[in-house]
Amino acid sequence: MAGDDFAAQAPLMREPESARNSIDNNSFISEGQPTSPSAFIWALSVAAGISGILFGYDTGVISSTLVSIGPADLSHPLSTLDKSLITSSTSLFALIASPLAGILADRCGRKYVVLVSDVLFVVGALWQAWTVNVTGLVMGRSIIGLAVGGASLVVPLYISELSPSAFRGMLVTLSILFITGGQVVAYVLGYVLAQRAHGWRWMVGLGAMPAGFQFGLLLMLPETPRWLVKAGHEDAAREVLMKVYVSDTNTTAERVLQDIKKEIFEEESTSKLIHTHVHGDDIWPWLTQLQHRMTELLYVGGNRRGLVIACFLQGLQQLCGFNSIMYFSATIFSLLGFTSPILTSLWVAVTNFVCTLLALLIIDRVGRRAILLRSIPVMIAGLVLCSVSYHFLGLPGNDVNVLQQIQSAASSPWATFIVVSLLIFVCGYAIGVGNIAWQQSELFPLSVRSLGSGFATATNWGCNFLVGLTFLPLMEYLTPVWTFSLYALVCLVGWFLAWKIYPETKGMGLEDMRGLLRDGWGVKKSSDRPASPRLRVS
Numbered sequence: 001m002a003g004d005d006f007a008a009q010a011p012l013m014r015e016p017e018s019a020r021n022s023i024d025n026n027s028f029i030s031e032g033q034p035t036s037p038s039a040f041i042w043a044l045s046v047a048a049g050i051s052g053i054l055f056g057y058d059t060g061v062i063s064s065t066l067v068s069i070g071p072a073d074l075s076h077p078l079s080t081l082d083k084s085l086i087t088s089s090t091s092l093f094a095l096i097a098s099p100l101a102g103i104l105a106d107r108c109g110r111k112y113v114v115l116v117s118d119v120l121f122v123v124g125a126l127w128q129a130w131t132v133n134v135t136g137l138v139m140g141r142s143i144i145g146l147a148v149g150g151a152s153l154v155v156p157l158y159i160s161e162l163s164p165s166a167f168r169g170m171l172v173t174l175s176i177l178f179i180t181g182g183q184v185v186a187y188v189l190g191y192v193l194a195q196r197a198h199g200w201r202w203m204v205g206l207g208a209m210p211a212g213f214q215f216g217l218l219l220m221l222p223e224t225p226r227w228l229v230k231a232g233h234e235d236a237a238r239e240v241l242m243k244v245y246v247s248d249t250n251t252t253a254e255r256v257l258q259d260i261k262k263e264i265f266e267e268e269s270t271s272k273l274i275h276t277h278v279h280g281d282d283i284w285p286w287l288t289q290l291q292h293r294m295t296e297l298l299y300v301g302g303n304r305r306g307l308v309i310a311c312f313l314q315g316l317q318q319l320c321g322f323n324s325i326m327y328f329s330a331t332i333f334s335l336l337g338f339t340s341p342i343l344t345s346l347w348v349a350v351t352n353f354v355c356t357l358l359a360l361l362i363i364d365r366v367g368r369r370a371i372l373l374r375s376i377p378v379m380i381a382g383l384v385l386c387s388v389s390y391h392f393l394g395l396p397g398n399d400v401n402v403l404q405q406i407q408s409a410a411s412s413p414w415a416t417f418i419v420v421s422l423l424i425f426v427c428g429y430a431i432g433v434g435n436i437a438w439q440q441s442e443l444f445p446l447s448v449r450s451l452g453s454g455f456a457t458a459t460n461w462g463c464n465f466l467v468g469l470t471f472l473p474l475m476e477y478l479t480p481v482w483t484f485s486l487y488a489l490v491c492l493v494g495w496f497l498a499w500k501i502y503p504e505t506k507g508m509g510l511e512d513m514r515g516l517l518r519d520g521w522g523v524k525k526s527s528d529r530p531a532s533p534r535l536r537v538s
């Protein structure tokens, strides 16, 4: 078979010498940097970022929805299994949608995927609002999952392909700020609407509004220059680049265009070299092309390393347990005896939002790696403190239902320590891995960017699904002390891996990334690199 054929040759595979040399000569030459993003770029990032609000809103609103659905609202009262299905169907379908969206983003364009996601957001929201039975609600949540999966993959990709490199980190983080903002809105609306009859139908239905608005806005916005060049629309790409670098001379736009063309040319040479080894019998050309892309992603060393780094960070983002706090904080706080658990858990959402804002301001100055290595220890400290606090909460015995035992320890000051320690953890998370993982698309060259990002996004949703499903059973059977210790251990391993394999990518042109990961993890190479002019001045 073609793939086996190729696999046998794979270890010998190298990029063509011409490509290697030209990359060496150009490594780390940053594109000319404007001093601030143009109004056009802000408009694009905000328009695309609306998907973030939807992502945050639809994932955040479910906790209030579940507690607001009355026994007579649907065909039967919600059982625990119903609740798990309703919650996890979104992550499961997001997991399925993200690699598919990656393929679609390559074939039809990045913007197209956002538009399709908007349609799904509207259909899913209205479906949930009008449903009369549990199956309908699960189906509505699944449609939302497809939308969230597509949008979460393509929005950071769209923004990073359009941004000047000096602001790429900040602008991608802006879309994460929208996610966390959407979660805050979901908590607030959940709190307000929970008091009203059929309020839950409004909670889920309101998600349709921003999606409709974004659909209209996006129709007026362009495709990314990288995708346009690849699709053979060079003039359209030039036009977009001239708007991106408007305050600059046109030479910058022209140089970036040449860089993109060069990258595509080099990739095509590499690709030709690789695929002389593959003899697909071309019945479905798109399938053969997909097979080629997969081969390039997995067997070209730099691409494979990009994939490992991106999946590792997305895995860490979820396996550290953040979303168990996001989704179940109201449950945790009510068991700790707080009188207003939804309001207390709003603190989690607000802290997440504020610290993401802080990340946005520093990411392009301090750098992704530097932030990660400093913020993960903060997460570990928060988790260890949480675990210790649970220990001193003084749970009686070790009977079967630990959650009920916690209830009896409600008035202890250690309960306050638990809230504080969770907020410390959330700070570390939001400044670091909560947004840096979404910088994933910068780790891949154009030819495999959306496919690689698709797999990394699927890793995110797969781990999200796992954590959502296991948190309550872990709390019950492993005890809270060991559950939070386990998350701390995941973070410790994560810190070590980040230190070993995550290179500093701040300020680098997307076209320079290939050079960075070509011969290794690029950690040393990136630390030896001189700071970009903008970074030196500031």
Ligand SMILES: O[C@H]1[C@H](O)[C@@H](O)[C@H](O)[C@@H](O)[C@H]1O
Pocket: 059, 176, 179, 180, 183, 317, 323, 326, 352, 434, 435, 438, 464
């Ligand atoms: O980056 C986002 C953000 O941190 C959200 O708050 C979280 O709920 C998501 O899972 C994550 O992907």
